[in-house]
Amino acid sequence: MSPHVPLPTPLRQASPVLLFASLCCWLLLAAGSEGLPSVALCSPSPTLVTAGAAFSTIYGLSATAMLAALFWILMVAAMTAPQLAQPISQLRLRSLVQRRGRSAGLFAAAYLLVWIAVGPILLAVPNAMTVLAQATALPAFVIAVAIAVLWQAAPLRQGMLNRCHRVPNLSAFGAAADRDCIRFGLTHGLLCTAICAPAMLLPLTAPAFHLPLMFALSVALQLERLAPPRPPRWTWRILPGQAVVPVLFRWIR
Amino acid sequence: MARVRKDVWQLPAGDKTLFWYGEAIRELQTRSITDITSWWSLAAMHGIDRQLWIDLGYLDASVTLPFDPDALGFWNQCQHGSWYFLPWHRAYLAAFEAILLDVIVKKGGPADWALPYWNYDPTKPDTLKFPTAFAPELLDDGSKNPLWVKERYGRRGNGVISIRASDIPVSPLWQEPEFFNEPQDLPTSFGGTRTAFSHGGSGAGLLEQRPHGPVHVLVGGTKEGTDPDIAKNNGLMAMFETAGIDPIFWLHHSNIDRLWESWLTVRRHPSDPADAYKNPTDTDWLNEPAGQFVMPRPDGTTFTTTAAKVLNTKAPELNYEYQDISVPGQQQVLAARLGRLGVAPTDANNLAGAMTMAAQKSTELVGESSAAIRLAATPTDARVQLDSAATGKLSAKLSSIRSLAPASAAPAPDRVYLVLENVTSTTDAGMFDVYVNLPKDANPAQHPENHAGVLSLFGARAASQAGGPHAGAGLTQTLDITDIVDAMHLSGQLNAQAVDVKFVPQTPISAGSKIDVGRLRVYRQSR
Ligand SMILES: [Cu+2]
Numbered sequence: 001m002s003p004h005v006p007l008p009t010p011l012r013q014a015s016p017v018l019l020f021a022s023l024c025c026w027l028l029l030a031a032g033s034e035g036l037p038s039v040a041l042c043s044p045s046p047t048l049v050t051a052g053a054a055f056s057t058i059y060g061l062s063a064t065a066m067l068a069a070l071f072w073i074l075m076v077a078a079m080t081a082p083q084l085a086q087p088i089s090q091l092r093l094r095s096l097v098q099r100r101g102r103s104a105g106l107f108a109a110a111y112l113l114v115w116i117a118v119g120p121i122l123l124a125v126p127n128a129m130t131v132l133a134q135a136t137a138l139p140a141f142v143i144a145v146a147i148a149v150l151w152q153a154a155p156l157r158q159g160m161l162n163r164c165h166r167v168p169n170l171s172a173f174g175a176a177a178d179r180d181c182i183r184f185g186l187t188h189g190l191l192c193t194a195i196c197a198p199a200m201l202l203p204l205t206a207p208a209f210h211l212p213l214m215f216a217l218s219v220a221l222q223l224e225r226l227a228p229p230r231p232p233r234w235t236w237r238i239l240p241g242q243a244v245v246p247v248l249f250r251w252i253r
Numbered sequence: 254m255a256r257v258r259k260d261v262w263q264l265p266a267g268d269k270t271l272f273w274y275g276e277a278i279r280e281l282q283t284r285s286i287t288d289i290t291s292w293w294s295l296a297a298m299h300g301i302d303r304q305l306w307i308d309l310g311y312l313d314a315s316v317t318l319p320f321d322p323d324a325l326g327f328w329n330q331c332q333h334g335s336w337y338f339l340p341w342h343r344a345y346l347a348a349f350e351a352i353l354l355d356v357i358v359k360k361g362g363p364a365d366w367a368l369p370y371w372n373y374d375p376t377k378p379d380t381l382k383f384p385t386a387f388a389p390e391l392l393d394d395g396s397k398n399p400l401w402v403k404e405r406y407g408r409r410g411n412g413v414i415s416i417r418a419s420d421i422p423v424s425p426l427w428q429e430p431e432f433f434n435e436p437q438d439l440p441t442s443f444g445g446t447r448t449a450f451s452h453g454g455s456g457a458g459l460l461e462q463r464p465h466g467p468v469h470v471l472v473g474g475t476k477e478g479t480d481p482d483i484a485k486n487n488g489l490m491a492m493f494e495t496a497g498i499d500p501i502f503w504l505h506h507s508n509i510d511r512l513w514e515s516w517l518t519v520r521r522h523p524s525d526p527a528d529a530y531k532n533p534t535d536t537d538w539l540n541e542p543a544g545q546f547v548m549p550r551p552d553g554t555t556f557t558t559t560a561a562k563v564l565n566t567k568a569p570e571l572n573y574e575y576q577d578i579s580v581p582g583q584q585q586v587l588a589a590r591l592g593r594l595g596v597a598p599t600d601a602n603n604l605a606g607a608m609t610m611a612a613q614k615s616t617e618l619v620g621e622s623s624a625a626i627r628l629a630a631t632p633t634d635a636r637v638q639l640d641s642a643a644t645g646k647l648s649a650k651l652s653s654i655r656s657l658a659p660a661s662a663a664p665a666p667d668r669v670y671l672v673l674e675n676v677t678s679t680t681d682a683g684m685f686d687v688y689v690n691l692p693k694d695a696n697p698a699q700h701p702e703n704h705a706g707v708l709s710l711f712g713a714r715a716a717s718q719a720g721g722p723h724a725g726a727g728l729t730q731t732l733d734i735t736d737i738v739d740a741m742h743l744s745g746q747l748n749a750q751a752v753d754v755k756f757v758p759q760t761p762i763s764a765g766s767k768i769d770v771g772r773l774r775v776y777r778q779s780r
Contacts, residue, residue, distance in 0.1 A: 089437035094774070096640050097617050166726045167455075169675060169771055172621040173638065228448065231325060 015085035025078030030211060032071060069119075076115040079218040080192060083225050084108065087168065087188055091181065094170045103170075103181045110185025111192070118193045126204045144201035151198040152240065155232035160191050162229040196221055199240065255567040255574045256367035258507055261384045263576070270369050271386045273362040275399035277353040278500055280360070282399070286312065287319045289327075289549040290352050296497030297322070298345065298549075299331040308485045309404065311498055327547050327555070331493060333712050334457045334728070336433040336445040336538055339513050340560035341546055342506050347563065347571045348548035349503060355551035367573050370507035373468065375418035376581045383414040383472070387501050400500045404489045408684075410477035410761055420471060420684070420707055420759075421464030425733050426512065427519045427580055429459055430610070432533050438616055439672055439776055441731045443516055443530075447538075455675075455716060455729040460516075462730050465509050466709035470684045470760065472501060480763045481680040484714075491682035493715060514566070515578045521587060524606040532564060587665060593739060594666065595655035603659045611664035614780040619643040619669070620752070622773040628685060630762040632697070635754045637671075637773050644747050647777050651742045667777040669738040670731045671705055671754065675771025677717035677727040683710040683768060686757040689737045690746075697757050702740065706732040708756070710768065727771060734775070 088104050095103040126140070133140040151157055170180040199221065203213035217240075224240035264270055284291030293311065303322040306312035320328045332341035350368045357366045374380045387400040407414040426443060434442040436456065446456025457466075473491025475481040489495040489502075496502045519530045533539070539561035546558045566573050588605040592598055620639035627633070647667060654666050671689060685708045688697050697703075708730055719725035741747045754773055762768065 086437075093437055093439075093616065094618065096643065098642060167674070171623065172618060172640065172774075176623075 014082060015088070018081045018085050018088075022078050022081040025074045025081070026215060029071065029074050029078060032074075069116075072119045072123075073112070073116065075214065076112065076119075079196075079214065079221075080111075080115070082218075082222050083192065084111065086225070087164075087184070090167045091170065091184065094168065094172070095177070095181075096172055099172075099177060103177065106178055106181040107185040107188075110182040111189040114186055114189025114193060118197070122193075122197055122200065122204070125201060129201070129205055140205040141202070144205040148198045148202055153235055155234055157195060158230055158235065159232035160195050161225070161227075162232065164188070164191055164195070164225060165229050254365075255572050256365045257576055258367045258511070258573050259369045259576045261369040261371050261386075261504055262380050264369070269363070270366065271400065273357045273360075273366050274353070274369070274500070276360055276362065277356040278399040280356045281352070286316060288553065289319075289555065290551060290553055292498075294319075294328075294549070295349055295352070296495070297328040299329075299497035299502075300493035300495070301328050302484065302492075302494040305484050305492075305494055309489075309495070311495075329493075330545075330547065333461065333493070334445070334455050334716065335448040336442075336456070336458070336533070337448070337542075337546075337560070338445050338458065338461050339510070340538075340563050343510050343513075343563045343566075343571075344546050344548055344558045346503065346506055346510060347573075348550070350573070352549065352551050368507050369504055370511050370575065371501065371504040372508055372511070372577075373416055373421050373464065374581050375421055375423060378418065381416040381418065381421070384501070384504065402489055402499050404476075404487075404495075405472055405499065405501075406474035406476050406488045408471050408474060408760060410475050410479075414472055414474075416468065416471050419686075419701070419704060420467045422706065423464065423512065423581065424586070425463075426459055426516055428521070428586055428733070430521070430530055432531070433458070433538070438614070439670060439731055439778070440729055441668075441670060441733075441778065444513075444533075447535075455726050457712075457728065457730070459731070460509060460512060463707060463709070464512075465505075466711040467684055467707050468505050469496060469711040470682055470709045472499070472505075473682055475680075475682045475761055477761075480765065481682045481761065482763060482766050487680070487682040491711065493681075493712060511575045511578060514575055515580050518578060519580055522585070522606045532560075590666070590735075590739065591654060593743070594651055596657070600659035604657060604661070604663075607660045607662050608665045609662045611780045614778065616776055616778045617643060618774060619647065619777050620775040622754075625675075626756070626770045626773065628683075628756050628758070628762070628768040628770065629766075630758055630764065632758070633756045635756070635770070635773055636751050637754060637775050638751050639749065639775065641748070641750075643777070644749075647738075648742055648747045650779075651739065651747075664779060667779045668733060668735045670776045670778065671734045672774045672776055673708060673728075673730045673732070673770050673772075674774060675727040676708070676710070676713060676730060676769070677725060677771070678710045678713035678768045679717075679766050680762075680768070681710050681712060681714045682760060683713075683762060683766070684708065684759045686759055687732060688755040688757065689734050690741065690752050691755050697755065703737060705734045705737060705754075707759070708732075708770075713768075727769075 088107065091103050091107055092100045129140040129143055132143055136143070168180070168184040170184065171177045199217055203210050203217065206213060220240040223245065259270060261271070278292060281290065281292035281295070284293075286293035286297065288294060297320075301322045303312065303318070307314045320326060322328060330341075331345070332338050346368065353368070354366055358364055371384055372380055389398055390401050392398050405414060406412060429441065429443045431442045432444040433447050434440055436446055436448065440446050440456050440458060442458050443460055445458035445461060448456050469490050473488025473496075475488070475491070476486045479486035481487055484492060484494075489499040490505075517530055517532070520527065521529065540559050543559070544557050547555050548558055549555050563571060565571070585602065585605065587608070588601040591601040591604055596604055618640070620637045620643070622635050622637050626635045647669070650667055657663050671687070673687075686697065687705045687708055688700065688703045689705045691697055691700055691703045710728070713728050716727050717725055738747070741749070752775065
């Protein structure tokens with residue numbers, strides 16, 4: 001992009017490297033789900049995740065479970081990599097030059113760890129939803145939409161989004177610096193999972209449109225993360241990223 | 254001809270500018286807060302706290318307000334901690350001025366009336382006094398002076414407003430060529446950090462940090478013997494939510510706006526191009542956030558504006574210029590610095606002119622404090638541990654300046670900043686002197702060469718609210734300590750393991766106040 005064409009504020013903070021990494025993961029996912037239709041991709045599959053048993057199957061070296069875990073990590077990387085540009089640039093500014101790579105690595109590893117840990121829980125939810133759907137006689141997808149909408153409108157969620165904009169308080173030296181980068185990664189990971197998980201119920205309860213829904217959602221959640229902080233209150237602005245879209249639209253025009 | 258905004262200290266005898274200002278204030282104060290052209294609604298646009306206004310007697314509790322006083326919207330609109338600080342306040346002042354002018358003309362006043370400015374010029378001690386016409390409660394005829402408000406407590410709380418030259422430095426502004434900085438960089442730019450529309454964030458630029466903040470705090474202050482943590486004990490000027498009620502607020506911001514015009518004329522070296530200092534050309538500063546700068550018209554309607562529409566003050570919509578935008582205290586700072594770093598005096602000036610901006614700005618951490626510092630009513634000491642690799646690199650770069658050829662187009666030597674990050678506070682009305690590397694047991698006042706600058710807490714309360722839009726991120730302040738670090742380098746102290754920082758309170762701080770500096774960091778920046 002020519003430096004004479006100023007990017008709008010929301011895009012300024014995007015990192016080309018992370019966007020590229022994310023794109024690669026998406027392509028792998030698309031290719032993988034084509035070639036391996038038998039592998040349940042994050043979709044509710046009794047063989048894969050019954051009551052969060054994914055980890056035990058991994059340790060049991062079940063090939064399907066290994067593959068599923070790999071897919072899950074790819075999916076997380078594809079969806080979240082672009083969102084890490086902002087925290088990583090803040091972390092680099094607060095790290096000694098010789099430690100910048102190490103700091104970013106520790107942060108990313110801790111962040112990914114949180115997603116891996118919540119994976120089995122998240123993947124077990126659709127089963128619970130099916131039970132709930134049977135009990136209430138409502139389609140599971142409708143229940144998922146209701147939960148996601150309620151959470152989108154909640155002040156607690158806006159408060160978490162605001163916290164994502166907070167710069168990290170990091171030590172510069174020695175073991176304390178490592179510890180703080182890991183802690184920052186864990187906190188950021190927990191905030192991200194809490195912010196995004198309810199919306200992820202949508203693709204999980206609509207297996208037919210799993211990948212396209214997941215992709216659309218990740219773009220929307222990424223835009224939402226770039227929107228400025230707002231006072232945490234109940235809101236009608238529930239479409240993720242809707243505050244940023246007009247800015248991008250005016251810029252393109 | 255554009256109307257001229259005049260220097261309040263240079264009004265000729267018999268001048269009527271302030272008389273008409275007072276007449277307009279009287280009229281606007283009779284209007285109800287439900288009228289968007291009233292004095293009260295104009296002040297609430299900057300900020301309002303319903304209970305505080307009621308406690309101070311500026312709001313009748315029975316009035317039904319036209320806007321939610323807790324929401325950010327038409328009210329609570331002021332932009333701080335952001336690159337919109339200057340354009341938003343310019344649009345705000347212009348809308349205010351238009352409403353006053355309308356009243357003044359209807360009362361038979363001059364059609365060329367313009368808002369004056371208070372130029373607290375650090376090179377002219379007399380101008381640091383509080384403008385005379387605003388001080389007395391009563392006028393000669395015994396009527397209430399419309400320019401007076403009770404809640405101006407000053408530095409020590411006794412109503413004496415005293416400002417020192419070191420509280421309101423302007424020469425660092427002339428050294429800073431960039432209007433804005435990116436959010437992933439230090440807020441060392443003139444006009445603030447690239448942000449979205451932001452009511453009180455942490456990205457204040459240099460002008461907003463100083464002299465803007467200290468003047469707010471030093472005029473407002475806290476009533477003697479009371480707790481600054483309780484908002485109603487503080488002067489109006491000390492808080493976003495009340496500042497606009499004080500008539501001096503508008504002269505203060507008129508001067509801040511004037512300093513922006515001055516900055517655009519700066520050339521650090523005679524060989525620099527005339528537009529060396531310029532406004533951003535990014536469309537997201539010029540045209541965004543679309544529809545969110547909402548201003549009232551004299552007829553009670555509103556309009557939206559943007560930075561792009563307020564850049565030319567002489568355009569018909571704004572139609573003003575300043576009596577004087579000359580740049581005080583502008584010297585050949587870079588040449589003098591090169592001289593101190595060992596460049597021969599005959600070469601220093603040529604070298605300063607030949608030096609270029611580095612192709613890529615780089616900001617590197619040099620050192621950091623290990624924990625948060627709680628500031629108190631007595632001086633507080635903090636220690637910033639330095640990284641030996643970083644100080645070694647800095648030392649080598651400063652030493653290399655001596656051997657540069659006189660006309661080499663090398664980048665200017667690194668600048669060094671002390672960054673106070675995540676400054677949170679239970680009061681807005683506080684100010685501290687910050688000293689770096691003060692000799693042990695020295696009297697700070699006797700070491701101006703170690704004075705890094707002042708830390709003002711204006712806006713800290715809003716930025717500290719954990720549940721607020723900024724999630725309690727607090728303020729960030731950047732103090733240029735280049736000269737102090739140069740002196741350390743020249744005396745061979747730059748290989749030290751740490752630098753000491755001392756915070757000396759300049760305003761009363763209560764025992765219960767929680768004023769914390771989350772981190773102190775030292776950075777070097779080359780560009
Ligand atoms: Cu102000």
